[in-house]
Amino acid sequence: MIYSVRGKLIYKDTSLAVIECAGVGYACRTTLSTVSELGDIGSEQFLYTYLSVKEDGAELFGFKSxxxxxxxxxxxxxxxxxxxxxxxxxxxxxxxxxxxxxxxxxxxxxxxxxxxxxxxxxxxxxxxxxxxxxxxxxxxVSSQSYNFPAADFNENSNISEAVSALTVLGYSNAEIMPVISKLDASLPSSELIKLALKAIASAKFS
Structure with a gap:
């Protein structure tokens, strides 16, 4: 298995990056996200890889993260x-x-x-x-991926207080974040907790 490749970027387009390692060019199928993070042609790059092997051949996939x-x-x-x-x-x-x-x-x-x-x-x-x-x-997951701004995670924010309280109650991030990200961040923390608990309970029994 090829875990990763590091070398000179010799070609890239919207879905492909070719990394030259020790004189061999590794063509890695990839995403727009990874391509957008690659540097200029000729720069050194590192990609985590996945090798897909099928009856009709093998194909390498590369990712920045x-x-x-x-x-x-x-x-x-x-x-x-x-x-x-x-x-x-x-x-x-x-x-x-x-x-x-x-x-x-x-x-x-x-x-x-x-x-x-x-x-x-x-x-x-x-x-x-x-x-x-x-x-x-x-x-x-970074806070920017939720539906409220990163500022809402500040120490004294209602969101932060609600998340902390729900964590103390034994709920995991996997249960808390999908629910609380849909709530109005301007609500008092007590109201956020109440609504989040109701939503989590509904999800468990749905």
Missing amino acids: LKELDCFKMLISVSGVGPKAALSILSDIPADKFIMLAASGDSKAFTKVKGIGAKTAQRIVLELKDKIQKNDLISS
Whole structure:
């Protein structure tokens, strides 16, 4: 297995990056997110990789972050989602946002990606929601990926107080964040806690 590649970037386009290592050019299929983070042609680059081996050949995929690679591997584990579809999804939906959408069960968001129908979108949510929560991937998501600004996470903010209180009550980030991100951040922390508890309870019994 090829874990990663490091070397000179000799070619890139919207879905491909070629990294030259010891005189060998490794063509890595990739996402728009990764391509946008690559430097100029001739610069040294590092990509985490995934090697897909099939009867008709092998193909290498490269990503700037382990998080994006993990999302890619989760997606191709879903029935009916191949590497090409996984790249399309992660090109339209950055890794942090993908984690939040899947964890919150928002299958409709995935249907906006070209080639992803309603049934496939529903399978993505059904098959990955528990995996994301089990591995607590939401804790790695930056605050910018939620529906309220990063400032709302300041020490004295209502959101921060509500999240802290819910954590003390034993709820995980995977349960808290998808719910509280949909609430009005201007509400008092006590009201946010009350609404969040109600929403979490509803989600458990839905």
